[in-house]
Amino acid sequence: MSEALRFQEIILKLQDYWSQNGCLIWQPYYTQVGAGTMNPATYLRVIGPEPWNVAYVEPSVRPDDGRYGENPYRLQQHYQFQVILKPDPGNPQELYLQSLQALGIDPREHDIRFVEDNWESPALGAWGLGWEVWLDGQEITQFTYFQQAGGIVLEPVSVEITYGLERIAMALQGSYNFRAIDWNEHYTYGDVNYQGEKEHSIYYFEKAGVDNLRSMYDLFEKEANTCLDEGLVLPAHDYILKCSHTFNILDTRGAVGVTERQALFSRMRDLSKRVAQVYLEQRESLDFPWLEKSAAMAALPEEEQLPLDGAAGDLPSEAQSLLFEIGTEELPAKDLTSALQQLEKKTISMLDNLKLDYDSLKVMGTPRRLVVYINKLSANQPDTQETVKGPPAKVAYDADGNPTKAALGFARGKGLQIEDLKVSEIDGGEYITAEVFTKGKPAAAVLPEAFQELAASIRFTKSMRWNESNVAFSRPIRWLLALYGGEIIPVRYANLTAGRTTRGLRFHEPDTFTVQKISDYFEFMKNQGIILDREERKAEISAQILNLCESIHANQELDEDLLDEVCNLVEAPTALLGNFAKEHLDLPKEVLIDVMKKHQRYFPMLDKEQMLPNFITVRNGDEEHLSTVARGNEEVIEARFKDAAFFIQEDRQHKLAWFREKLDTLTFHLALGSMLDKNKRIEKISADLSAFFDLTQEETAAVEKAAFLAKADLVTNMVVEITSLQGTVGKYYARSDGESDIVANAIEEQYFPRRSGDSSPRSKVGLIIGLADRLDSLAGLFAANMAPSGTKDPFALRRAAISIIQNLIEWESDLDSKQGLQIAAKYLPISIKDEDLEACAAFVQARLSNFLLEQGYQYDVVAAVVEAQGNTPHRASQAAEQLTQWIARKDWTETLQAFSRCVRITRDIKEQYTFNEQLLKEDAEINLHTALQTALQLERSAGSVDDMLHAFTPMIPAVNTFFDNVLVMDKDQEVRENRLALLQQIVSLADGAIDFTQLEGF
């Protein structure tokens, strides 16, 4: 690889390339930034309507990526090459790919992919949609369409391309360690930067003065505010960047707690927004002077006017096939699935509305295209004959039977003679009517608008704008193809007009293809290796993978979600097997799997429970140069595993208990103390809760130990890096510290269920510390006025409540959640007001309602049980089940009505009357009393609906007879109140079980 470009040559080439492509070449910023985005040449210039094309290197400093120079890929400082194209030139992906070719990367020899990666910077009030660009599995570039910055919606949208220069150099030079990169002919990257990596890592991780940095942060912020008050945008921005870098160091030092992070971020965001706003005002006050450059700067030649040859041509007279293709930049996996579903449904209803017949319809798609194929679509809408109602006959004709102005007007409106009108009887009245004949339109005439609407009707969870049409879509639409038979349907959408040109698989010749016959289209796709049909593609991938699994005797179970995702990432799939060094198998399995699946979309390989040192990835393309692709992917995963190993190695210099002490550096919440404080509360709450669970001695001891270590792993490097491994890492470390399995497992299980659909803790120990943790969070944060509001739920309290509910239900525990909150409240450093505790309990009940609704219970059933016993989720859940079955019975109405009669007459009475058997006079009331005594003698378990109704239903005849024969509201107050007291006793049968008033039909 001696001819590969050296590091500095890569930079010079990119500068030349983008300079020649109209970019202003800018310089790195003079204060530490985490990314080129923060350079004002991006952050400010993307705001407002003025054009701006710029390119520059940005040495980007990210303290927490420091690895003492020992990781092959991760660096506390890496070099970005940043490009901004504003507005979108229309072909930014192509411009980018050509730049790779200028660097000597032959795309045919690699797997180059655009993998969804959306970007959001809360600190900058900015977000955008786009991709990571992968080169053989390695992320080499971030490609983003900026939608918003500093809280301002961007018009036009800017394209941001951020090259990772080290990654590109490694790929080009075939040296998979930053230290080995040739910087120029004499020096390596390691020569010039290794020492810095080492020293800065030591500084950031170990030595930075936390108090000093906090003081700096405050000073920077003060100066930023001074500047903003004076309208000084750039000096203010400088200080925000300094705040940001200072924050990053504090964070790397492990000195920033969750709440403090929130607070600091919010302060930075406020400043950033002000900067953006003032910048925009400033440019506006100057009348956006660069707007006049727009014409000169249009990067792309005017869009070629596609010949609308079909539009004016002869219209087909017979049914023809129709092909509609929306050509896009790479769609995210989920968006593709959703778009295909929508397209199918909406195409059907569209054709239905248009009254166009067809033989069959198929919707297909890949990341780069959404395709609708309609077989034998009618050439014409059918003609229709319709009776149209006019004014009433008596208005239409005068007394003489002559048509009035109303009739004449109606006829004229329908294009008919007065003679053509009839009088018909409609809904019992007489009206004049007309028979209106509508000639069906040719399909070719109605389809353009219909398909435009079809395209516009597709919705995405997150959509983006890219050009001045301001159309919103998942990703930019770059071409439209619409053919009916052999003719173009000139659908216009998003500044495009449909033609007959499609594009092939990236980097495969020919790049574009002109479709004469629709069958040619499918032929072309096949030749390119593109499998248009999603299911077919999935089957193919699955087969390829299983084949490879077999070759290494791996389990042939595929993660269905991953398979779905991967299927949506490729047009022409080729699965390949990669290996990694066996030594990585020493890493926890969860880590290996997490890294492979989440980061790389690899299929991990297992032999039964045992990890294998292999993975399977699916390349987009054919089998050419597959070994190069495999090599690249292997290097990537090696580096990622090394990174994980680095963290674990760092961590394992200490026992888990050591980390527990460090929890005091992690703020949980200002009013609630550090995570160490929280951990201590968990210990106490767990001890109290243990009483509610029938624990063995061993379990009781395990609760104590597991609670002691519960949160310790939060400050380990491994968890700081991959937060989703919290608990799991604790489990591994506890075990290697010699803790028992029950303790180790509990540390992991406290987080179960991790997400909706996940299972509950397998042990009571895990259950208890999980409950303790969540009860503490709920009670504490409600006490601290941090209750969720609207969509804001920064501490995920909804999730906490739901987990409590799910776990209590699955463990069939009758624990009262409100009581649990009271226990937790005892140990808080602040007191909780009664109304806050009530609100908190109500909040949990509301989650219980949702939970039960999601289980499929009727809303009234849910309301009835939650109202009655909402603090005991397990019982409520059982009650809902029982009640549902009762309601399903044919005699339910009778039961409901009988009980309702008792309720209705008593519910508005505040007082509880005293019952006196002596006052009973009439038989019916005496019988009712007897029946009630029988019911009351039955044994009932708390909250049981069955027990309650088994007690009540035998009383129904007595209830009915009572109401039929006895006047409750007797004139004699004593008698009246005695009867009401009897009924109150009956009604109270449902207490703690069902609130009948909530039920439908009550």
Added chain:
Amino acid sequence: MSEALRFQEIILKLQDYWSQNGCLIWQPYYTQVGAGTMNPATYLRVIGPEPWNVAYVEPSVRPDDGRYGENPYRLQQHYQFQVILKPDPGNPQELYLQSLQALGIDPREHDIRFVEDNWESPALGAWGLGWEVWLDGQEITQFTYFQQAGGIVLEPVSVEITYGLERIAMALQGSYNFRAIDWNEHYTYGDVNYQGEKEHSIYYFEKAGVDNLRSMYDLFEKEANTCLDEGLVLPAHDYILKCSHTFNILDTRGAVGVTERQALFSRMRDLSKRVAQVYLEQRESLDFPWLEKSAAMAALPEEEQLPLDGAAGDLPSEAQSLLFEIGTEELPAKDLTSALQQLEKKTISMLDNLKLDYDSLKVMGTPRRLVVYINKLSANQPDTQETVKGPPAKVAYDADGNPTKAALGFARGKGLQIEDLKVSEIDGGEYITAEVFTKGKPAAAVLPEAFQELAASIRFTKSMRWNESNVAFSRPIRWLLALYGGEIIPVRYANLTAGRTTRGLRFHEPDTFTVQKISDYFEFMKNQGIILDREERKAEISAQILNLCESIHANQELDEDLLDEVCNLVEAPTALLGNFAKEHLDLPKEVLIDVMKKHQRYFPMLDKEQMLPNFITVRNGDEEHLSTVARGNEEVIEARFKDAAFFIQEDRQHKLAWFREKLDTLTFHLALGSMLDKNKRIEKISADLSAFFDLTQEETAAVEKAAFLAKADLVTNMVVEITSLQGTVGKYYARSDGESDIVANAIEEQYFPRRSGDSSPRSKVGLIIGLADRLDSLAGLFAANMAPSGTKDPFALRRAAISIIQNLIEWESDLDSKQGLQIAAKYLPISIKDEDLEACAAFVQARLSNFLLEQGYQYDVVAAVVEAQGNTPHRASQAAEQLTQWIARKDWTETLQAFSRCVRITRDIKEQYTFNEQLLKEDAEINLHTALQTALQLERSAGSVDDMLHAFTPMIPAVNTFFDNVLVMDKDQEVRENRLALLQQIVSLADGAIDFTQLEGF
């Protein structure tokens, strides 16, 4: 100029050029720096023995250069292109000039000059020698040979080339305002940076929070120290840079006083030195790994071995001419003058030592060459015959007259037979002698070593090293030419061997010339327009200038110093006339002249006292493209005048009295308060001093007013920019505020004499406030323990004392300097200890001694008067003059001895005896007493030596008779003490006039 490179293209070109020339292309640093030098790629990498060639852009931030974007040249942020070549490749100037050509600058069309500019950064503990490179008068590059960094002597030396990219772009594009520079095809420099210039200027000058910044400085410093304690070089360096930038902002805000500046600088320097030291240790501990790259990186091909054709050739037999040329990079003007003087003297003595005859000798030189021409230099040394003394005859021969071993050895040592020895009488003893004949050597054999020694013997005030020979010279020597007749004298020096090749005027073809005959050399120089002889060149320049002066009717008086300097800046002079806009004539004349002479070496043009809007500059080269050169120079001076106008305009928004209040932001000394405090003290001291000068009422009022405004101009922008204009600026501003001339002038005159040789204040008012200022400084700083020690004199107290002395003498004032110090001490905010006041007075006396010695008085005279009346400089000065004349008299010895007798016998007696005339017995003593009475009755003025001696000399006979006839030390104590008392009275005649004991001959 549409084909001129755009700003970004200049950068890309330079990156390409230096990349191709073996440089590593580096990136701007990620924290604000004032210059690329501070980037660790320069600051650290120049340390130690390892090779390092690097080039990079550096956006350089200098807050106090901010001009709100309104000055055409000055920017708070400008872009440098920085190149480091380590070691010196041997041809760095040529590499640099080729890079200019690569940018499209045709050197033939311009005046490109290397103008001495040495670089020193106290904050970095670094210095180097080099030049500013001028393009048509405009500084476009700094070129420096680094000698030291972080206090470490650099081996090898690094070449630093720092391009000012804006300047180059302006010159290339012909747009003499930064805002008009084309950055790329769409944007100007102003488009992208004007707003920043405006905002940052406002921030730095008006809004930056002084307290916040001070706190930041302290925090940065703390972190730097933490890092250094841990050996973390790069993080420490980052924080030092942050200190430095913060300091610069504070300074721009006018918040740093003289002493605080000292303190902060010293703190930064200490840190920088530690960083450098730790870096060096670090590299050393790694065994300087890059040393092995040295061979591969040698930038220049091995130096071509000059053919030593003459060395081995036939030796001439007759006298020949000799030519010796030391070819250098551009020598500083003063060094050239000095080198020529030394060369002449040393060549003569060299030839004398060599005993080589010659007809005549001429030493010539230009900035690029030192030339010795010797006419008819003997081809051979003369043969010599010499008598050599051996051992004494009695040792040489034994009793038998046979030669001993001693004699044999002596003969053998001289290469003689024993028979050749003789016995001769020398200094009264007998010795054996030998007649030794020495054959004269050929000149060609002895000249190589002699010329090497000659070259090595030249000394400079500041000299530098550049290559591994470690030879020190004013600037690098790049070639040697040495011809004797037609043959080469192979002089070896500084890694060079002399040949017959010389170089011509830069950029004139041919670049090099091979000299066959010496006369060809002079012919070649003439053809190139080079005037080798300094005086001839000076005359030519003078004639050209006067010619131009005449053309515009300007005064024909040339500043001789400037003429001398300019003569040393060019080889081939062409004077040209430039103009500037008449509006600048509104600026103070001193400003115009200062800017033209000091910054640009222009001859200012005056018509009588009136400035003309013209200047003359002398280009190095011929008349080709003279208008381009003139245009460039005119743009430069325009910008400089605009800059001055900017300051004055800013200043004139306020009265001078307003600035006086701002003096409180300027610390004079921590213990002595602000400059406002000092100003107030000056007011009080001036008022007190007024009593000692015979002032009119008007003058008294003027003292008060001038003192009030004395220091106000120190905080004006104009003085902050050009400190040497302090006082002068105050004068102009005071006048335009409506103050009287006497007040305005006094504000300027307080600083007189500005330097040694300068004149004293013209008015008493100026004299008084100047005295007050200096007395305050002296008393105050001695009180604050800041007395000068060794070479340290940060407050220039020596200069202050000398000025007091000079002024009192010139104004013939009898003011007692110690009394003045006591007055000053009264108003200090701290009390001064007696011993400190004594020390301060003694310090002033010591300066007086020096002053008088420099006036040419004998050391004993000076000691005698200073000892007697050192606190009254004026009287002491008169006394020294008078005493000198007395000493010159023939009868002085008699006088001295007579007085001495009186002194010697009494000086050890501590007690002062009482004289009683009644006790006189002998005639001689009675006569002496009578003579004394006569002397005492004479009127004498204080300190007058004349008066004292006129009184004493008549007593001499009586004194002598007394001592001859009277025994002073009589046995009778009463008599004895009475006689001593008489003598004590005589001795006291000299009190306050002369201390006779100091005199020679006493």
